[in-house]
Amino acid sequence: MKDKRIYKKIMLISPPGKVYVYPDGTPASRKHSSPPIGLAYIGANLLQHNYEVEIIDMNVEGYEQEEYREPFIIYGLSNDEIVERVRQSNPDIIGISVLFSMLIDQVYELCKALKDVYPEKPIILGGQHPTGTPLEVMGQSFIDYVLRGESDSTFVEFLKALNGEHSINEVKGLYYKNNGRIENTMSNIKPIKTGNGWEYYKLKDSGIPREIDELPYPAWHLLSLEKYWNIDVRTGGGDAVGYRYAVMLSTRGCPNACYFCTSPLNSGFRSYRKRSIESVIKEIKWLVDTYGVDEIQFVEDNFYAARTRNKKLLKRIAKEFPDIYFQVTGGAEANALDKEMIDLMAEANFNKIILAVEAGDQEVQEAKIDKKVDISRLPETVEYLRSKNIEIRALFMMGFPGETRAQIMKTVDLVRSLGILDFNLNIVTAFPGTPLYDECIEKGLFTESSNYGSLTFSRSNFKVPDITPEELESIRRTVWLEAFKKKIENRGTSATTAKKVWTSVDEFQTYGFRTKPPTRNT
Ligand code: B12
Numbered sequence: 141m142k143d144k145r146i147y148k149k150i151m152l153i154s155p156p157g158k159v160y161v162y163p164d165g166t167p168a169s170r171k172h173s174s175p176p177i178g179l180a181y182i183g184a185n186l187l188q189h190n191y192e193v194e195i196i197d198m199n200v201e202g203y204e205q206e207e208y209r210e211p212f213i214i215y216g217l218s219n220d221e222i223v224e225r226v227r228q229s230n231p232d233i234i235g236i237s238v239l240f241s242m243l244i245d246q247v248y249e250l251c252k253a254l255k256d257v258y259p260e261k262p263i264i265l266g267g268q269h270p271t272g273t274p275l276e277v278m279g280q281s282f283i284d285y286v287l288r289g290e291s292d293s294t295f296v297e298f299l300k301a302l303n304g305e306h307s308i309n310e311v312k313g314l315y316y317k318n319n320g321r322i323e324n325t326m327s328n329i330k331p332i333k334t335g336n337g338w339e340y341y342k343l344k345d346s347g348i349p350r351e352i353d354e355l356p357y358p359a360w361h362l363l364s365l366e367k368y369w370n371i372d373v374r375t376g377g378g379d380a381v382g383y384r385y386a387v388m389l390s391t392r393g394c395p396n397a398c399y400f401c402t403s404p405l406n407s408g409f410r411s412y413r414k415r416s417i418e419s420v421i422k423e424i425k426w427l428v429d430t431y432g433v434d435e436i437q438f439v440e441d442n443f444y445a446a447r448t449r450n451k452k453l454l455k456r457i458a459k460e461f462p463d464i465y466f467q468v469t470g471g472a473e474a475n476a477l478d479k480e481m482i483d484l485m486a487e488a489n490f491n492k493i494i495l496a497v498e499a500g501d502q503e504v505q506e507a508k509i510d511k512k513v514d515i516s517r518l519p520e521t522v523e524y525l526r527s528k529n530i531e532i533r534a535l536f537m538m539g540f541p542g543e544t545r546a547q548i549m550k551t552v553d554l555v556r557s558l559g560i561l562d563f564n565l566n567i568v569t570a571f572p573g574t575p576l577y578d579e580c581i582e583k584g585l586f587t588e589s590s591n592y593g594s595l596t597f598s599r600s601n602f603k604v605p606d607i608t609p610e611e612l613e614s615i616r617r618t619v620w621l622e623a624f625k626k627k628i629e630n631r632g633t634s635a636t637t638a639k640k641v642w643t644s645v646d647e648f649q650t651y652g653f654r655t656k657p658p659t660r661n662t
């Protein structure tokens with residue numbers, strides 16, 4: 141493993157943005173950008189160990205640069221610009237984050253461009269996608285390493301191994317090449333669950349941080365937060381209400397293990413870790429004092445599952461930060477929302493909620509969704525949230541394998557009957573590294589065109605029994621359009637942004653894009 145070079149300077153890269161465009165030429169989602177907190181955490185750990193670090197977020201730095209590559213708009217810095225940045229900085233090693241499988245094609249192109257010019261610089265990939273497909277990613281000649289899961293500490297261990305300070309086997313979760321053969325440092329550890337090329341490990345075996353209070357705060361000074369504040373759609377899930385917002389994690393992982401989700405893969409199997417209230421309050425104070433933030437967004441997998449701690453946390457937040465807005469950008473576990481929690485949210489300026497409902501059929505909830513939302517309680521919860529003036533966005537999913545048309549229509553009925561006009565009616569997408577993905581392979585359910593790079597999130601990537609992917613897409617669009625038109629009729633405003641008033645569907649969908657894609661036949 142040890143060669144004569146010293147690996148001291150690290151460049152970390154977050155890839156560009158990518159939005160699917162419908163055949164009629166309208167983008168299926170809005171352009172957005174969000175501070176890459178995973179890289180900011182890795183950066184902080186590296187700095188603490190005296191490495192030099194640079195972080196480039198291709199998305200925000202090249203936000204205005206768009207390219208239409210049918211059927212997607214890709215926005216961000218170009219590969220040539222990254223090649224040039226590498227020439228200027230001359231890092232010893234390049235790390236690239238791939239949270240979203242749909243971006244893997246763009247990342248491969250970038251890696252090829254970098255390897256062509258700098259064959260001697262090792263390239264390491266991390267994040268959800270490589271963790272779910274390590275062998276496939278390592279099979280690319282232009283990729284040298286994959287580090288699986290949350291890599292705050294293991295990235296430091298990896299550099300120590302490269303620098304000959306200890307053996308490669310000390311680095312948990314590393315895939316490397318040995319005379320052309322792909323090897324990994326977990327081969328002696330028994331996984332808790334094995335899938336098609338992926339594994340879930342117990343927290344203690346995984347190399348991911350166990351005591352998350354001990355982690356240094358994300359190194360935001362390596363990114364310019366100002367750039368994120370200046371763009372129109374700030375974070376994908378919840379548009380910021382304030383101007384100077386920051387993202388945070390008060391927990392990591394999830395107590396559940398839904399079969400379509402990659403959280404157990406990246407963050408350990410049922411490895412929910414909560415920070416202490418003191419630690420969360422201290423970080424908020426630090427963000428306010430250092431960056432003058434006026435809004436905090438908790439971007440973790442499952443904020444609300446830490447029920448008892450959260451009630452205490454919300455009380456402290458209400459007392460200490462009466463002038464700051466708060467948001468949770470991930471779906472709230474509906475079962476965890478009792479009246480006391482909702483009262484405390486309202487007092488602590490948590491004025492929006494993303495309610496994870498998922499399916500409208502209780503049987504589907506029990507069989508497919510580990511958190512098993514109690515549908516009968518939803519109307520009461522929604523009514524109580526409304527009475528406290530908490531703005532609601534709801535998340536629904538349709539098209540689970542085996543889900544019947546009747547069950548899907550129950551979800552559509554639920555969307556309508558709850559009367560929530562701001563929602564995502566998502567089509568279930570199978571991600572590599574999940575039991576759902578393996579089921580689709582085993583049963584031959586994938587649609588012909590299905591590959592990671594072509595994921596659109598508007599159309600299913602596998603077949604369900606009595607409904608076609610096109611029909612699902614059409615239901616999704618019809619129900620969304622119906623609600624959006626109602627929103628315009630009601631007040632002419634969209635509930636998805638605090639400041640912007642929308643007067644037409646077209647204006648909402650094309651807002652912020654410079655590119656006007658042509659209509660297509662398919
Ligand atoms: C916050 C979040 C977002 C944010 C921003 C993410 C960002 N840029 O940081 C927003 C709201 C924008 C977002 C949007 C979407 N998201 Co999202 N999001 C998340 C979420 C809930 C948390 C991510 C996070 O901060 N985790 C905590 C930090 C500490 O972890 P991390 O960022 O992964 O980083 C750690 C490790 O991965 C690793 N690591 C990361 N990078 C690197 C690089 C190297 C070199 C190494 C060695 C290690 C390494 O070390 C880090 C430190 O511990 C995840 C769920 C999850 N569990 O990750 C989903 C998740 C990433 N999102 C997902 C999806 C599908 C989406 C959307 C496509 C949803 C949609 N239908 O529109 C969009 C579109 C994104 C796009 N293409 O632009 C999926 C991706 C699945 C997949 N395989 O593709 C996830 C995994 C949720 C899920 N389980 O389904 N998302």
Ligand code: SF4
Nearest residue numbers: 394396397398401441
């Ligand atoms: S509750 Fe949410 S984050 Fe947790 S495993 Fe299920 S889908 Fe993933």
